[in-house]
Each structure stands twice: as structure tokens, then as C-alpha cells.
Amino acid sequence: MSSLEGQDFTPPERLIASREVDVAVIGAGIAGSSLAKALADRGWRVALIDRRAFPRHKVCGEFLSPEAMGMLNELGLAHRIEALRPAVVRAARLTAYGAEPVRVPLPGTAWGLSRYALDETLHEQVRSAGAEVATGTSVTALRRGPQHFALGLKRDGRTELVRAHAVIGAWGGNGRIPGLAGAGRPKRETSPYMGVKSHFTGCTVSDEVELYFFAGGYLGLSPAGDGIVNAAALIDRRTCGTAPTTVQGWLELALTRCPALSRRLAGAVPIADSQAAVAPVRLYGKPVAWDGVPLVGDACVTIPPLCGDGMSMALRAAQLCAASADRYLKGELTMAAWEADYAHAVRAEFARPLRWGRLLQRVSAHPALARLALAAAARLPGLARRLVLATRLSGREAAADG
Numbered sequence: 001m002s003s004l005e006g007q008d009f010t011p012p013e014r015l016i017a018s019r020e021v022d023v024a025v026i027g028a029g030i031a032g033s034s035l036a037k038a039l040a041d042r043g044w045r046v047a048l049i050d051r052r053a054f055p056r057h058k059v060c061g062e063f064l065s066p067e068a069m070g071m072l073n074e075l076g077l078a079h080r081i082e083a084l085r086p087a088v089v090r091a092a093r094l095t096a097y098g099a100e101p102v103r104v105p106l107p108g109t110a111w112g113l114s115r116y117a118l119d120e121t122l123h124e125q126v127r128s129a130g131a132e133v134a135t136g137t138s139v140t141a142l143r144r145g146p147q148h149f150a151l152g153l154k155r156d157g158r159t160e161l162v163r164a165h166a167v168i169g170a171w172g173g174n175g176r177i178p179g180l181a182g183a184g185r186p187k188r189e190t191s192p193y194m195g196v197k198s199h200f201t202g203c204t205v206s207d208e209v210e211l212y213f214f215a216g217g218y219l220g221l222s223p224a225g226d227g228i229v230n231a232a233a234l235i236d237r238r239t240c241g242t243a244p245t246t247v248q249g250w251l252e253l254a255l256t257r258c259p260a261l262s263r264r265l266a267g268a269v270p271i272a273d274s275q276a277a278v279a280p281v282r283l284y285g286k287p288v289a290w291d292g293v294p295l296v297g298d299a300c301v302t303i304p305p306l307c308g309d310g311m312s313m314a315l316r317a318a319q320l321c322a323a324s325a326d327r328y329l330k331g332e333l334t335m336a337a338w339e340a341d342y343a344h345a346v347r348a349e350f351a352r353p354l355r356w357g358r359l360l361q362r363v364s365a366h367p368a369l370a371r372l373a374l375a376a377a378a379r380l381p382g383l384a385r386r387l388v389l390a391t392r393l394s395g396r397e398a399a400a401d402g
Helices: 030-041 066-074 078-082 115-128 247-257 259-264 310-329 335-364 367-379 381-390 397-401
Strands: 019-026 046-050 087-096 102-112 132-135 138-144 149-155 158-169 193-201 208-214 217-223 229-236 276-278
Touching (some): 030 046, 078 115, 087 367, 102 381, 158 310, 193 247, 208 247, 310 335, 367 381
Antiparallel strands (some): 138 149, 193 229, 193 276, 217 229
């Protein structure tokens, strides 16, 4: 039984809705925003809803892979992103547990760009496509009736009822919506991992993403445009005695565990109000493409950061969901067929990169294995390239290079 069915509520048809849309997308990150634009471009009435205000800083590597750029180009957004003057990224430099750094070229040119700027531009393009963007708006209730969903919305103390023919969840890995019981989702894994990020000035990064591995986690430095460097870390809280209480405290913990990183950030100055944190970060959960409604982005599955392709996979999930949602709204698919079609597509697309990304995550946590892997990558550049490709979505290289 769907987690939205069998509940005692007044059917939406008997309620006076203040307005009606074809699709409500809940969650306005990169997955939800790109999905909303894709559906609006197809002519559907779309509402993009998020309880948080935008633009805002989020924990993210702020790395747009060649595959991500290909998909943004397909959405007609690449030129808009390019106008933001992103940094060019051509390689990754890996430093692990005192071993010599290893440079691994990327399979194409990537971009580094602040999520603050990226999300703001995506929302502008969603509006330009004719969709509504309702940020700072909470979904207080979600119910499914025979023909429609009913959503209770609250913003600035005002409440509103909206009817939607379809609802899609893009609310992140830790989000929940009242009325969505989660019957279709396996029990969430407990996770000791947390993510933190901050922007810095006074630290020059060339055309590389720099990854520093240390006991209990790792930190990535990547250019984010306009001379800004993004520092994003994943840390295992089990390795901490007294846990820091601020983002800066967590970053300083990373510096004490990695002398090379400490030297690298000497003289760097954190940018005020750019700090963000998220916990828990679940690295090993299975994808859940459908839980009463279709799920995209981290709501579907958290991509292991060492895939280096999280935003690409969020964009791809949005593409897949938009295609099957369009067919459902046209009456070509039942909801059950939509669920089967989308779930099959998610499994086919994400199984391989998730498997390899999780393997790399586990290897990176073991100093001896990580040093051995880096030594092999230094001696066998072709092997390193194949590992990078293994964590990428298959069949996207041509689009990325175009």
C-alpha cells in the first residue's frame, strides 16, 4: 500500500483549493529545480516549493562535472551558468595520510561554482520557464485523493490549499513531509558522518580539486569562481572525543589531523556567513525511487562524495523523472506504471557508479589501502582514469564533451 493511501482525510475534490497545478515539486535544490524547469518547458503548470529561503549556502563540493555540464546544456542552462564565471577544473589532486600527492586528470573540463550563485540562477530560469517558485514555504500536510493530491502550504503565517495532479519529492536526504509515512522506504541507516563547508579567500587553487584524506575523514578544496575557494569536509563523528560545536571548529579539527592541509590553508580567511553543516550523511543506503511519490536527488539516494558526480546524478534523476512524469500527466502511464518505469531507470543508471563510489569511500577510510591505491594510480594513470569513469554515469561522455 502506498504511504499516502488508506488515510482518513477529506478527499481533495471536496475541498476548495485556492489554486491548482499539474505538478508540485517539493525541494528546490539542483534536482528539484532542474526537474521543475524540465516539466515547465513541456508546458505543465509547476510549483517548486521549499521550506528554506534562497539563495543560501549548502554543504556541497560545488563541482559541476563534465557530465553535469552536458545535462545543463540539454536543459538550456549552460550559457546561463557560464555567465556566472565559474572556475575551470581539469584534474583532481589527491593527498592521503602523508603519501605523495597524485594528480588525476578528469575526463573532460569541469566547472567550480558556488551553490549560492547556482541555485539562484536555477530559480530564475525556472520562473522564466513559467513555473512558480515558492521558497520559504512549508508543506504542512500532503494527502492523496482519487484524482489529486492536496497540499497544505504555510508562508509568513498564511495557509493555503493547493491541488496537484502529481507530487515529486526532492526534499533531501533528511527531509520528511507530514502525511508521508514512509511505508515504502527501508529503515534509514544510522550514520556517524557529517558534512561541513565554508568559503575562503586568500588561498589560490588552480585548475584542480584537491582532496586531503586524514584519520576520520577528508576535505576537498575546489575553486568556486571569483577567487573563492570552497572547503567541504566529510567527518566520522565516532573518531572525535569532544565534538566541535561550530563549522569552523570541525574544519580546524581536520587541519590538526592533516599537516599538509594545515599548511595549504595557512593565511586563508573564511568568508562570513558561508558556513553550513549537515548531519547525518548516509553513504550506503539503497536508492529509493518511490515512496508514495517519486523521489529525486538526495531524497532518492545520497551519492558518495568520492563519486565526484553528485550534482550530475541529481540532474540525471530529474531528467528520468521528468520523462516519465510527462507521460503520466498525458495519460500514457498509470501511476503504477510510472513508478515501475522510473524505478527501473534509477536502478539501471545508478547501480554501477554507486557501487564503485562506495568502494572508494571504504578504501579511503583505511590509511594503508588509500596509500596503496594512490601509489597504483601514480604508476598506472590508465587505471586511475578507468576508476574515475567507473564512478560516472554511463553513456554521458558525449553529452558532456559537447
